[in-house]
Amino acid sequence: MSKIPVGVLGATGMVGQNYISLLNNHPWFQVAYIAASARSAGRTYEQAVKGRWHLRRGYNAETGALIVQDANDVAKAGEAAAKGGLAFVFSALEMDKDEILKLEDSYAAAGIPVVSNASANRWTADVPMLIAEINPHHADIIPLQQKARGWKKGFIAVKPNCSIQSYMTPIWALMQKGYEIKRMVVNTMQAVSGAGYPGVSSLDMIDNIVPYIGGEEEKSELEPLKILGQIKDGKIEQAKEPVISAHCNRVPVTDGHTATVSLEFGAKKPSLDEITAIWRNFRAAPQELGLPMAPDEPIVVRNEQNRPQPSKDRDAHKAMAVTVGRLRPCPVFDVRFAGLSHNTVRGAAGGGILNAELLKAKGYLGL
């Protein structure tokens, strides 16, 4: 059986490179279309990323030989799609928000589904913001989105920010067992790869931390409410809880965002043992559907007092699991814990690929 031909928009940037490398030998998808800025267009992918490839993992020769297309040339992508050479695109576009909004729209309008990592469409009311283990049912808004926009095959689906992955799956696992979560104070200690390359200056990260990341606290507080929301009247209506206070810090770590979390339950409060059991046993759509990128265990619980740690835990289950530890009572709220997830895999390209796998399995890619 032949693989599904996929495209990557913004393929030369850091998130784009992550998509390319993670799609190496993917059992379902085959990179068949690569697009980037006009500057890179016309060259092979290998030429385009020469001296700019910043990952330890590489890309295969077949991908390296692809000719980079101009991401603004939607017609070109349309032609490829028409010939069966492009089923959908991953968007890793790095442009102004308005440009991305317009461009992702154009691809969708041209009949090409867009599975996006960009933040531009996260708050578009009929665009699902998916974490495959948490709100796979939000994919059901896609037909409504298509209808409202007059699109036949194309649509837009996005994933949330990397900073929330380390606590969203653990809290969702508890919520879906009936434990309301009212309030949370979260402190993130985020890896520099989240800022791309060159990103954070080494002068700021040697013998230092920076207690600020532009825009990150707002995303960390608000995106969870859309993810936990409900489809209503063709839109995703946000949840009202949990109320989150996020303190986002940059620390000298290459990959892996860590969060410490204090949380308050509603009237019904699980014991620490129950929480541990819920996390250990948590399985969701990606595991049930046997998606290739799905971690066997979405949540890994470590018993050691000094875990999770980025260098030791970020790669758990293909870097797609969330690792939690230090579950204990909280003097201020009910419980507290530390969570960790790999920001460029689970939190970016890997999460995007898992979303595409989910959409494929649910039949939304029309394949």
Add this chain to the structure above:
Amino acid sequence: MSKIPVGVLGATGMVGQNYISLLNNHPWFQVAYIAASARSAGRTYEQAVKGRWHLRRGYNAETGALIVQDANDVAKAGEAAAKGGLAFVFSALEMDKDEILKLEDSYAAAGIPVVSNASANRWTADVPMLIAEINPHHADIIPLQQKARGWKKGFIAVKPNCSIQSYMTPIWALMQKGYEIKRMVVNTMQAVSGAGYPGVSSLDMIDNIVPYIGGEEEKSELEPLKILGQIKDGKIEQAKEPVISAHCNRVPVTDGHTATVSLEFGAKKPSLDEITAIWRNFRAAPQELGLPMAPDEPIVVRNEQNRPQPSKDRDAHKAMAVTVGRLRPCPVFDVRFAGLSHNTVRGAAGGGILNAELLKAKGYLGL
């Protein structure tokens, strides 16, 4: 005028080295007595720390030439005191708690006041745990302590853990203006020097953080309550608030503990502008008494979005100030901010020296 002869117990350890280097050219105090383990005793201080001196600052030749005494030989210290060669000691002892309790008691019983950095006596009910800007009045328990123990000149006073300095002065500044603080969630990102030398392995601090420091969360939550307590019946009765939840993390920073803080006021809530003004104008006993080690500004408020940062702010005002920034509303509680203080200066030896200066100025050192 000649200086006051002081001793340092545990002078060869990391905190002891900090005392020695910070007492270089002190206007009031002169290191005249050095004691350490029996192993070091009999050698000059220079010989004793050869190959073990881990600070960038040095010590002067006069101190280097002092003969190290056995810290267990209290009689020896008593002789020095009797001859006017020792007025009081700084305790930087690194032993088991029981040994320290016994030894600090012996010095005090021998008529030698003990200004301690060790944690052993922090919870002794009649021992004041001082932050000179916050609870200088707790020094008034010293006569009661002396009476209860039958001591004439000797006494014990301690300082709290380094992890709480970055938020205690800022919250105290608000409390003493009449704003109750009910609850706080604190996340500390602590420097490796807090663990001494060799302390934390470099394998744990390259491309990594560790979300756990043994015993540190308990200290961070409970010590504030004694500091904010009241003297009653010859004991310090703990305060009941604020209730604190502390998440303590080790990060790859040499010096300077950073804390992010979310806090809830009582019924009376200051505006952000009021808080800034209170912090900017805060002055306390050390400033009023003109103590040599006192920072001109106990609290430095930075306006930049990305401050405080350890590498840029830890040395503010002789490394004795707390630097705060990022004051903003908290979605969960009332306000939130980030605070930073130098853990081995303000949080250890520098704080101890400031306490001794306070006790001298208040007349408790009998000088």
Add this chain to the structure above:
Amino acid sequence: MSKIPVGVLGATGMVGQNYISLLNNHPWFQVAYIAASARSAGRTYEQAVKGRWHLRRGYNAETGALIVQDANDVAKAGEAAAKGGLAFVFSALEMDKDEILKLEDSYAAAGIPVVSNASANRWTADVPMLIAEINPHHADIIPLQQKARGWKKGFIAVKPNCSIQSYMTPIWALMQKGYEIKRMVVNTMQAVSGAGYPGVSSLDMIDNIVPYIGGEEEKSELEPLKILGQIKDGKIEQAKEPVISAHCNRVPVTDGHTATVSLEFGAKKPSLDEITAIWRNFRAAPQELGLPMAPDEPIVVRNEQNRPQPSKDRDAHKAMAVTVGRLRPCPVFDVRFAGLSHNTVRGAAGGGILNAELLKAKGYLGL
């Protein structure tokens, strides 16, 4: 076909842990015997390393359930060997040199071959110090060693220090093509994992390098001469060249030793293109024999100006390859380059396993 049962002496230390994790799923060898200090003996391996396991890779359940033996109890190992439960041991002993000498001798005398990572026997004249790509023929001294010692099946073979791996294979590749190398100046920038755990203090590795590693320069200068030597009269006679000057530095890198090298050829001097071609085409005994741990390419040549780099190149070919780059003329000697190899894999446990595979393939393990 069943696997060969092997033992690991010093299995709880850092090098021992590396052996255990690298032997996970080894196609030829199965960990069947684990020994460590008397303190660990009697417990399962899992219990013995609880809280002391410092690697990102783990160990399998079967190994975790093995009972740790006392490494000093050679008779116990002899019993296991007699029953067919132990074919040979990897020595990762961390003791005084004299103790290791005595203990490795005892195992060999008991009929158990010792493939050692320890430095104790490196300068024993009839013990081969093997880099499998360079001097596999030194294994031929084993029968002479056995005869001289009166041993039937047992013998001792060692591997050299981790610091020399990054330049030895590259220079050997040139030497075996007939290019003499007279003199070399080498500067190593070595990873902290080379010092074990906890090893180097984080206070020495944040915003710092240390231009000294005890004993490392002597090893880096002298061990190559034994490796390049000849068997003569039952001993390995050292080579006289190249004369090496080594400057060894510790840098804030977890894994991967980098060396910069300036070297002087004899009368016959290869061009840069010839050197590149020789390196690219270099294959040796491990590749020819298809040993499981052998890198496909022993020497990887990078063309980018800024490579090799530890974080990007240390894992090349199962972390068993040497990566070289920056080949260019040297104003003082003939040519210069930078080389890099993974110190705990290629330079320690991985190199030891490759040596055992070589000895097995050559028939010296009597299997």
Add this chain to the structure above:
Amino acid sequence: MSKIPVGVLGATGMVGQNYISLLNNHPWFQVAYIAASARSAGRTYEQAVKGRWHLRRGYNAETGALIVQDANDVAKAGEAAAKGGLAFVFSALEMDKDEILKLEDSYAAAGIPVVSNASANRWTADVPMLIAEINPHHADIIPLQQKARGWKKGFIAVKPNCSIQSYMTPIWALMQKGYEIKRMVVNTMQAVSGAGYPGVSSLDMIDNIVPYIGGEEEKSELEPLKILGQIKDGKIEQAKEPVISAHCNRVPVTDGHTATVSLEFGAKKPSLDEITAIWRNFRAAPQELGLPMAPDEPIVVRNEQNRPQPSKDRDAHKAMAVTVGRLRPCPVFDVRFAGLSHNTVRGAAGGGILNAELLKAKGYLGL
């Protein structure tokens, strides 16, 4: 006595900021004229560097209030000079080489001496490249330069690259005692501040080193030959020795370049003790003239095996001294050692100020 009014060209860049902060409270010089790109012109210096000030040291209020001028507006500087408000300028220009050449020429032609940190004029034959302790006599080319160019008061003098400071003073100290140095192999491990801000990406400096810095090896090999050269026919004729091979590496250190050095003497070879004595006793023009920025000891010799280290030694003598250690015989050449100097102070702004002090003391500034 009033201070000499000086200017800083390129004052908002990283080197420019270093000039500004080091000139705080300078006993001879007062910053009176600040120039930068047209973009910054017209604003106060405080406004111009807001959010871009990257040093721990600050600048004083008087400097902060100066209006930034357009560095291309030489006429403006000429006016200031005419009114006695500008005696000379420090050039920290960051532009293309051709632009700097042209601009530095224009200032000199306008009668304003230029003491430059830029590399543009380093190889201009009649421009002295000064290290104040080594070749102060090269300043004597200034009248020849002025005559050849038809300049009356203006001239150009430069300083060399930061990478050579850690070994040039130590080898010069030996050379001026009559010990020829024929050949050297040097390996530098350079701090990230050398690349400015943001400069090196943190992704390249966490758990990594980079064995390449563009253009740095050429400078490290060739600039010493001009510094050691002779004035002849109105030009500086380069020395022919020592022949240097430099390997330049970037390491995760904020400030302080370390070099390991192997060197070969001519026929006359000093003993290790003689070398140590020469270094300890070395004093040169800056010390003899009592220049304010001069280190008391230009060369600090450390006896500890593991020194010099950047974090402990970079600040020696106002960060203007070179610290050396590990002097020992070299198996390949004669001796070897490690040297360290602060790259942004001694190696940049501090070195430039010292040069200006030298030129003032020698009367070349016409003051």
